[in-house]
Amino acid sequence: MDYSASYNKFFKKLKRNKSSKNKAYSYAVGGDYEEMGYIQMQLLKMIGIQPNHRIVDVGCGSGRLAHQLAKNGFSNYTGFDVVPELLSFAKSQCAKSHFKFMKTEGTHIPLPENSANLVCFFSVFTHLFHQDSYKYLLSAKSILKQNGKVAFSFLTFDEDEHWVEFYRLVELEKPTHHNQFMTNSQIEIWADKLGFTIDRLETGSTPFIPLEKEVILESGAHFRDLGSLGQGVCVLSKA
Ligand SMILES: C[S@@+](CC[C@H](N)C(=O)[O-])C[C@H]1O[C@@H](n2cnc3c(N)ncnc32)[C@H](O)[C@@H]1O
16 A cells, blocks of 8 residues: 555645645644644653653654654654655754654664664554554564553544544545554454553543643643543553
8 A cells, every 4th residue: 555645645635725834734643733742742651751762653744743742852753654745844843853754665664673662653553554554563563672662543443432433434435545443352452463562442532641731622622631632542562
């Protein structure tokens, strides 16, 4: 599957339709650029990721997470994506950092073995075929240090709220890019086959990520003490 071509096409369409370029860069990654990036960072803090840890962000898009990490003293970050324009924008949002941004071909993370503390995929498996998400997890495992972690978010058939999105896809005549759902039992089987331990498996509707400030989303929804990504979240450990 050529993820680069389909996601580039999706992004070009967004740029044509959005009133401002910045909005296109935000909507390309799901919107709520500041707010969601902040909640993603809080999730990483919750699972014990420290400012000096090596963070690998696959499908980093326009830098929602990177921008927050750069502002908050994290020093070792590499982001990968298939859309060069999103990578350039992400870099521009972290201008004062030494963060690295690289293009990937789509299922492999080109970094040394045992070098990373965390590999995250936020809203990325949502757009990949299962076999490609699985290949990415294999690649993540090889670059992770012992006890390193994977965090990913996902749309799930286990969550009633996500069925709204699934029915929207059922109605859609011409999808712009691929969308994919998972289930809890599938993730449990994958973790077992891949040799990961599941630290956390959340379906998404109940906020569970500790926040240090109130977050108000573009939809008007707001989180006070605990936040959620609006998708399921899984945290795996390389035991
Ligand atoms: C919904 S966006 C999420 C971006 C970012 N993780 C965030 O949460 O802000 C999905 C991103 O995955 C990227 N993507 C799609 N297929 C990919 C692949 N095979 N490898 C890496 N990134 C991919 C897209 O270009 C897009 O930037």
